[in-house]
Amino acid sequence: MSIIQEFLRYNRQTILPEIGDEGQEKLKKAKVLVIGAGGLGCPILQYIATAGVGFIGIMDFDIIEIHNLHRQILYTENEIDQEKVIxxxxxxxxxxxLIKVIAISEKLTIQNASQxxxxxxxxxxxxxNFTTRYLVNDTCVALQKTLVYGSILRFEGQLAVFNHNGSKNLRDLFPEMPDPKEVPNCNLNGxxxxxxxxxxxxxxxxxLKLILELPTLKNELVLFNMLDWNFTKLNF
Structure with a gap:
């Protein structure tokens, strides 16, 4: 693709004074790992890819099932039983x-997380699941990596940025991992x-804002109730 075509592809965001050509170059050089290619991972991947994040890793070990299709919008019935990451x-x-995308068809474990x-x-x-969330958090803390965190259930969602430029992490908010048996999940609660x-x-x-060095959440957990559009921001 020519320089002109690349310019045209990203023009609607590079004309923003907060981004420009310099910001687009930051996106091009960024390396982002998305853990989970499910309901959250699908839109995350679409938007960071189309914005021009230059190197994206997708990590998941699951296959596509028919009950995924109502929310995992990268997939169709034609791909049922295929690996999500592929x-x-x-x-x-x-x-x-224009970007490089790699598939990591593995489960994140204590043995491979750091590498x-x-x-x-x-x-x-x-x-x-909380086991993976805490493993990701603790590994990011050990390696001093910025972590974008999100979770969803029923009509509700949460969003936070952890461990960025010295900010707090998941354990500062919830020190101990809850018992998975006592926590609602989408499989049982929808x-x-x-x-x-x-x-x-x-x-x-x-x-994208983190890569572009724009203001982002810091020591804040945002709670969204999308049934009645109630938004709460908690400082921690």
Whole structure:
């Protein structure tokens, strides 16, 4: 693709004085790891890719199932039983052929977390369980990596940026991981399909602002109730 075509692709954001050509170059050089290619990961991947984040890693070990399709918008019935990361890599690469997208078809574990996470500038956690969330958080703290955090359930969502330029992390907010058996989850309690789309887009937005060095959340947890549009920001 020529320089002119690249200019035209990103023109609507580079004309913003807060971004410009310098900001677009920052996006091009950024390395972002998205953990989870599900309800949150799908919109996160779409928006950071189309904005021009130059190197994106997608990590997931799950396959596409029919119950995913109401919210995981990268996939169709034609891809049922295929690996999410492989399909997501193909779709995202077609959305923006200027960037590099790699698929990591592994479960994040204590054994591989540091080796994988250390290769990226920003980690975006779209996982759906507390074991992974705390492992991601603790690894980011150990490696001094910025973490964009989000979670969803029913009609509700949460958003935060952890461990950025000395800011606090998940354990400053919730010191101990809760017992998974005592915490509601989407498998048992459900979620409206648009909810992860809204929160995932916001997570992508914070990721882009971090790369562009624009103001982002700091020591704040934003709670969204999308049934009655009640927004609460908690300082911690």
């Amino acid at each position: 399909v997501a890599q193909e779709v995202i690469s077609k959305l923006n052929p 994988i996470i250390q290769q990226y500038d920003i980690i975006v956690d779209g996982s759906d 979620v409206l399909g648009s909810v992860p789309g809204i929160i995932g887009t916001m997570m992508a937005h914070e990721t």
